[in-house]
Amino acid sequence: MKAYDVVIIGAGPSGIITGVTAKKQNPDKSFLMIKEDEQGLVPCGIPYVFHDLDDISQNKMGPAPFVKAGGEVLVDRVTDIDISNKTLCTEAGTEISFSKLVFATGSSPILPTFIKGYHLENVELIPKNYNYIASLKDKILSSTNVVVIGGGFIGAEVAEQIAKHDFKKVTLVEIQDHCLGQAFSPDFAILADENLRKIGINVLTGNTVEELIGNNGKVQSVKLKSGEIIEADLVISAIGYKPNTDLAKKAEMQLTKHGTIRVDKFMQTDEDDVYAVGDCSQTFGFITGRTDNIMLASTATAEARILGYNLCKIGILRSFSGTLSVFSTELNGHAFASAGAIEQTAEAARVDYVTGSFTDMDRHPGSLPGAKKIRVRIIVSPRNGEIIGGEIYGGKSVGEMINIIALAIQKYVTVYELVSFQVGTHPLLTTAPTKYALIKACEDAISKIDCREK
Numbered sequence: 001m002k003a004y005d006v007v008i009i010g011a012g013p014s015g016i017i018t019g020v021t022a023k024k025q026n027p028d029k030s031f032l033m034i035k036e037d038e039q040g041l042v043p044c045g046i047p048y049v050f051h052d053l054d055d056i057s058q059n060k061m062g063p064a065p066f067v068k069a070g071g072e073v074l075v076d077r078v079t080d081i082d083i084s085n086k087t088l089c090t091e092a093g094t095e096i097s098f099s100k101l102v103f104a105t106g107s108s109p110i111l112p113t114f115i116k117g118y119h120l121e122n123v124e125l126i127p128k129n130y131n132y133i134a135s136l137k138d139k140i141l142s143s144t145n146v147v148v149i150g151g152g153f154i155g156a157e158v159a160e161q162i163a164k165h166d167f168k169k170v171t172l173v174e175i176q177d178h179c180l181g182q183a184f185s186p187d188f189a190i191l192a193d194e195n196l197r198k199i200g201i202n203v204l205t206g207n208t209v210e211e212l213i214g215n216n217g218k219v220q221s222v223k224l225k226s227g228e229i230i231e232a233d234l235v236i237s238a239i240g241y242k243p244n245t246d247l248a249k250k251a252e253m254q255l256t257k258h259g260t261i262r263v264d265k266f267m268q269t270d271e272d273d274v275y276a277v278g279d280c281s282q283t284f285g286f287i288t289g290r291t292d293n294i295m296l297a298s299t300a301t302a303e304a305r306i307l308g309y310n311l312c313k314i315g316i317l318r319s320f321s322g323t324l325s326v327f328s329t330e331l332n333g334h335a336f337a338s339a340g341a342i343e344q345t346a347e348a349a350r351v352d353y354v355t356g357s358f359t360d361m362d363r364h365p366g367s368l369p370g371a372k373k374i375r376v377r378i379i380v381s382p383r384n385g386e387i388i389g390g391e392i393y394g395g396k397s398v399g400e401m402i403n404i405i406a407l408a409i410q411k412y413v414t415v416y417e418l419v420s421f422q423v424g425t426h427p428l429l430t431t432a433p434t435k436y437a438l439i440k441a442c443e444d445a446i447s448k449i450d451c452r453e454k
């Protein structure tokens with residue numbers, strides 16, 4: 001039986017980043033990464049395979065940096081683990097022993113088994129699987145009427161990309177009042193609906209799919225709760241992801257109520273020398289400290305870096321401080337980004353807050369070509385002015401501005417501090433130095449805190 005110091009199961013973003021970081025810290029230790037699929041892909045790039053990228057091969061991702069650092073890779077599926085004896089077995093029958101084990105097994109799409117007809121041909125999912133996505137692209141190209149179920153960021157991005165093809169009728173069905181409704185306040189989320197409609201998508205919010213109706217085993221139409229029937233030769237379900245933890249469960253690892261593997265702030269599980277990172281592992285909210293269920297590459301890779309630096313010995317005393325859910329997307333050329341608390345999550349967690357808002361153009365003067373309206377809202381604790389969340393809508397600069405907000409939240413920066421920060425600006429790249437949108441939003445929050453104090 002071959003023995004390794006460290007075995008990592010999975011080669012998604014969390015497996016690769018854990019592997020390359022930890023191997024560089026521990027060049028003398030032997031590392032093995034086991035991945036079930038020969039070919040990997042950039043998960044966040046999947047929607048763009050359906051239009052903006054010419055070919056799926058432009059969206060490849062693999063553990064090359066890990067191999068370059070001296071790690072070994074085995075393409076196989078881990079089927080059994082004996083935690084107490086520190087051994088595992090693969091589908092091909094290979095037995096391997098390890099000193100340390102990392103679960104980086106990720107997540108898979110939830111099958112809509114509650115919808116009658118979910119098993120029909122041409123009812124598809126968005127798994128992070130190269131061959132599946134390649135054949136789904138072919139199906140998209142040869143279909144006319146596409147229905148996407150779920151208007152979260154994945155469903156919205158996929159619908160947007162499909163709608164860019166001429167002569168395709170795309171319908172997006174979302175149960176909530178607005179698309180992106182989980183990550184944005186209603187007045188931001190409504191802009192997602194508007195942008196999707198502008199590119200011709202039939203956006204049906206506050207509605208659900210009740211039945212998928214077939215003909216000769218193949219989907220033909222979709223029946224909504226409202227009674228409406230929509231023609232469909234392809235249905236794509238994007239209703240969420242579940243952690244891949246069957247293997248961990250079989251090995252009798254402790255799971256949370258969300259089905260993720262229980263971990264501490266250094267990503268160690270309840271078992272010595274066994275760790276979990278990324279979508280398969282427990283997350284807890286930065287603001288609330290409570291266990292939540294966030295599956296984002298921003299969280300997965302931060303966890304992986306922390307584990308990578310601390311796997312063999314505590315190298316940097318930085319534990320995972322909780323997920324900020326920092327994320328951004330672009331629909332119809334308009335960026336949406338959020339981090340930390342938004343109004344509805346703050347209210348649900350009974351967090352006291354005030355908001356600060358500002359709207360301006362993202363170039364100065366705003367008459368410059370390519371200028372877009374930028375809208376910033378920050379969520380602030382009225383007790384000490386700490387920034388606890390934010391959401392932004394606008395042009396491309398939004399994608400990095402949200403990272404300033406994320407850093408501010410993580411470092412407990414207050415609005416009083418942020419107003420004195422020096423920000424680099426340029427007419428072609430940012431809002432004006434005289435009214436940098438984020439700083440103006442802080443000033444708005446300060447005035448509201450002042451009002452409450454009076």
Ligand SMILES: Cc1cc2nc3c(=O)[nH]c(=O)nc-3n(C[C@H](O)[C@H](O)[C@H](O)COP(=O)(O)OP(=O)(O)OC[C@H]3O[C@@H](n4cnc5c(N)ncnc54)[C@H](O)[C@@H]3O)c2cc1C
Nearest residue numbers: 010012013014036043044078105106107278279296297298
């Ligand atoms: C379409 C789409 C778009 C997204 N866009 C964004 C975005 O813009 N921003 C963002 O922050 N997040 C985004 N995400 C979420 C992000 O992709 C995930 O959070 C990220 O992939 C998690 O990485 P991971 O390594 O934990 O898991 P995964 O990427 O799921 O990788 C896990 C790997 O483990 C392998 N594996 C599982 N079990 C075994 C086994 N028994 N043996 C061997 N191998 C195994 C799997 O095959 C898989 O390759 C998106 C997700 C999707 C699906």
